[in-house]
Amino acid sequence: xxxxxxxxxxxxxxxxxxxxxxxxxxxxxxxxxxxxxxxxxxxxxxxxxxxxxxxxxxxxxxxxxxxxxxxxxxxxxxxxxxxxxxxxxxxxxxxxxxxxxxxxxxxxxxxxxxxxxxxxxxxxxxxxxxxxxxxxxxxxxxxxxxxxxxxxxxxxxxxxxxxxxxxxxxxxxxxxxxxxxxxxxxxxxxxxxxxxxxxxxxxxxxxxxxxxxxxxxxxxxxxxxxxxxxxxxxxxxxxxxxxxxxxxxxxxxxxxxxxxxxxxxxxxxxxxxxxxxxxxxxxxxxxxxxxxxxxxxxxxxxxxxxxxxxxxxxxxxxxxxxxxxxxxxxxxxxxxxxxxxxxxxxxxxxxxxxxxxxxxxxxxxxxxxxxxxxxxxxxxxxxxxxxxxxxxxxxxxxxxxxxxxxxxxxxxxxxxxxxxxxx
Numbered sequence: 001x002x003x004x005x006x007x008x009x010x011x012x013x014x015x016x017x018x019x020x021x022x023x024x025x026x027x028x029x030x031x032x033x034x035x036x037x038x039x040x041x042x043x044x045x046x047x048x049x050x051x052x053x054x055x056x057x058x059x060x061x062x063x064x065x066x067x068x069x070x071x072x073x074x075x076x077x078x079x080x081x082x083x084x085x086x087x088x089x090x091x092x093x094x095x096x097x098x099x100x101x102x103x104x105x106x107x108x109x110x111x112x113x114x115x116x117x118x119x120x121x122x123x124x125x126x127x128x129x130x131x132x133x134x135x136x137x138x139x140x141x142x143x144x145x146x147x148x149x150x151x152x153x154x155x156x157x158x159x160x161x162x163x164x165x166x167x168x169x170x171x172x173x174x175x176x177x178x179x180x181x182x183x184x185x186x187x188x189x190x191x192x193x194x195x196x197x198x199x200x201x202x203x204x205x206x207x208x209x210x211x212x213x214x215x216x217x218x219x220x221x222x223x224x225x226x227x228x229x230x231x232x233x234x235x236x237x238x239x240x241x242x243x244x245x246x247x248x249x250x251x252x253x254x255x256x257x258x259x260x261x262x263x264x265x266x267x268x269x270x271x272x273x274x275x276x277x278x279x280x281x282x283x284x285x286x287x288x289x290x291x292x293x294x295x296x297x298x299x300x301x302x303x304x305x306x307x308x309x310x311x312x313x314x315x316x317x318x319x320x321x322x323x324x325x326x327x328x329x330x331x332x333x334x335x336x337x338x339x340x341x342x343x344x345x346x347x348x349x350x351x352x353x354x355x356x357x358x359x360x361x362x363x364x365x366x367x368x369x370x371x372x373x374x375x376x377x378x379x380x381x382x383x384x385x386x387x388x389x390x391x392x393x394x395x396x397x398x399x400x401x402x403x404x405x406x407x408x409x410x411x412x413x414x415x416x417x418x419x420x421x422x423x
Contacts, residue, residue, distance in 0.1 A: 003161070004154055004157055004158055004161065007154070007157065008150060008154050011146075011150045011153070012146075012147075012150060015143065015146035015147070015150065018142075018146075019139050019142055019143055019146070022138075022139065022142060023135055023136075023138075023139045026134075026135050026138055026139070027131060027132065027135040030131045030134060030135065031128070031131050034124065034127040034128075034130075034131060035103065035124070038103045038122050038124050038127070039085055039103065039105070041122055042085070042103065042104075042105035042120050042121070042122055043105065043107075045072055045105075045120045046072065046105060046107045046109065046118045046120060049072050049074060049109065049116075049118050049120075050109040050111060050116075050118070053074070053109065053111040053116060054111050054112070071120055071121060072118050072119060072120035073118070073119050073120070074116045074117065074118050074119075075116065075117050075119075076114065076115065076116055076117075077108060077115050077116070077117045078115065079115065080108040080110065080115055081106070081108045081117060083105070083106070083107040083108070084105070084106045084107075085103070085104070085105055086103075086104050086106075087101065087102070087103060087104070088101075088102050088104050088121070089101060089102070090102045090121070090123070092123075100123050100125045101123065101124060101125045101128060102121045102122065102123050102124065102125075103121060103122050103123075103124050104119070104120070104121040104122075105118075105119070105120050105121070106118070106119050160189065163185045163186075163187035163189065163192045163196075164187075164192050164195070166184075166185045167184045167185060167192070167195060167196055167199065170182055170184060170185075171199070174203055175278075176203075176206060176207040176210040176211070176278075181200075181203065181204060181207070182199075182200070182203055183200075184196035184199050184200055213273075217270055217273045217274065220270070224266045225263065225266060225267070228259055228262060228263045228266065229263070231259055232256065232259050232260065232263070235252055235255060235256045235259065236256065238252060239252050239253070239256070257385075261385065261387065264387055265387045265389070268387050268389035268390070268393060269389065271329065271393055272376075272389065272392065272393055272396060275326065275393070275396045275397060275400055276396065278400075280323040280325060280326050280400075283321045283322055283323055283401075284321070284322070284323065284324045285319050285320075285321055286319065286320050286321075286322050286324050286327045287317065287318070287319055288318045288319070288320050288327065288331070288352060288357070288422075289314050289315065289316050289317055289318045289352060291327060291328065291331055292312075292314050292331060292350070292352055293314065295331055295332055295335055296310070296312060296335070296350070299335050299336075299339060302339045303339065303348065306339065306342065306344045306345075306346075307344055307345045308339070308342055308344070308345070308346055308347065308348050308361075309346070309347045309348070310347075310348050310349075310350070311347065311348070311349045311350070312349075312350040312351070313350070313351045313352070314350070314351075314352045315352055315353050315354060318352055318353070318354050318422070320401075320422055321401075322401055326397050326400070326401075329393060329397065330393075330394055330397045330398070330420075333390045333391070333393055333394050334357075334359050334394060334418060334420075335359070336390060337359075337361075337390055337391060337394075337418075338350075338359055338360075338361040339361075340383065340386065341361065341363050341380065341383070341416070342361035342362060342363055343361075343362055343363045343364070343414075346361065346362035346363065347360075347361070347362050347415075348360065348361045348362075349361075349415075354422065354423075355421065355422055355423050356419060356420070356421055356422060357419070357420040357422060358417060358418070358419050358420075359417070359418050360415050360416060360417040360418070361415070361416055362413070362414050362415055362416075363414060363416055364414070365409060365411065365414075366380070366409065366416075367380055367381060367382070370407060370409070373391055373407055374391050374392055374394070374395035374405075374407075375392065376388060376389055376392040377389070394418075398420060403420055403421055403422065404419075404420070404421035405418070405419070405420050405421075406418070406419045407419075
């Protein structure tokens with residue numbers, strides 16, 4: 001969820017909580033205020049009764065005040081009683097026997113030494129309805145105002161954060177190998193300007209370091225490969241000499257093998273560095289089906305030499321957006337791994353679908369943990385000619401194009417299986 005979305009969520013949740021608490025508080029406040037006013041009405045009514053009882057005897061008025069259903073109603077008591085306000089419920093016979101809320105006051109008044117208990121009540125259910133309606137209107141208005149405030153606030157925030165989002169959106173498009181220095185937007189907000197200047201300085205430094213590293217790897221490759229090729233050629237020429245004995249020839253053969261391995265190691269390290277530095281930025285639409293058919297033909301002599309039974313099932317026209325050179329390295333390394341580490345008289349199974357590439361070969365279990373299989377320089381001690389970089393290259397290329405790569409060993413069939421997702 002975006003920052004604005006998260007902010008809106010918190011503001012709305014806060015508004016709902018405040019509205020809920022405010023509605024209860026407002027209802028209680030209005031209810032108490034109305035109750036106070038009703039109590040004053042009841043007290044005035046009792047005072048009016050007290051004044052009426054103090055006048056000369058009026059038998060009609062006295063009968064009315066002492067009637068059981070009169071309001072207020074008086075009755076003589078021997079001693080003064082405590083004044084008491086209370087809430088009660090009364091049946092309204094004029095309104096379909098509806099239960100209505102009333103406020104009631106019982107108070108003792110003394111007139112000419114005689115004590116009278118005066119009981120009076122006042123229905124206030126209409127006040128309660130008015131209180132609820134007022135509370136609802138106020139809370140609704142409050143929610144509308146909060147919603148309007150949140151909307152206006154989010155609109156302003158979106159406008160203020162626009163330079164920041166423009167800066168963030170520009171970051172994924174930064175490529176150090178294009179020679180184009182990214183230009184981040186200028187804003188009226190000081191913090192965003194500081195961010196833009198910092199990113200500009202950072203990308204400039206990273207681009208300079210990238211170019212220096214790229215130049216170093218290119219120079220190192222050239223400077224290492226050339227003397228290695230010269231040394232290999234000279235050794236090959238020396239091994240053709242008729243003056244060498246068997247011991248000399250064996251030593252020269254070992255030196256030649258070491259030079260070849262060093263040359264292969266140098267090329268693999270260079271490739272790894274280039275992939276890590278994203279020096280294969282251009283992507284093509286590569287026909288994996290055609291490439292696999294081509295490489296299977298090239299590797300057929302190696303399968304025949306080890307008497308490996310090859311089974312392939314390649315769907316036609318499987319395309320993948322990938323750098324062609326990296327696709328070649330990816331497929332050839334997988335095939336080379338199957339040939340090199342597949343046991344003689346064993347089996348290799350290859351399957352390609354639009355979603356998945358699977359290559360399996362029979363062989364002994366790994367002498368190390370499966371989790372180390374794609375780690376650099378981790379190799380089978382029984383194969384000292386391996387550089388330990390082939391599978392690391394495969395992993396690097398797969399990660400570069402976000403292709404899921406998995407390995408599994410089935411001890412029942414003694415089958416190593418590599419699965420490369422293509423979607």
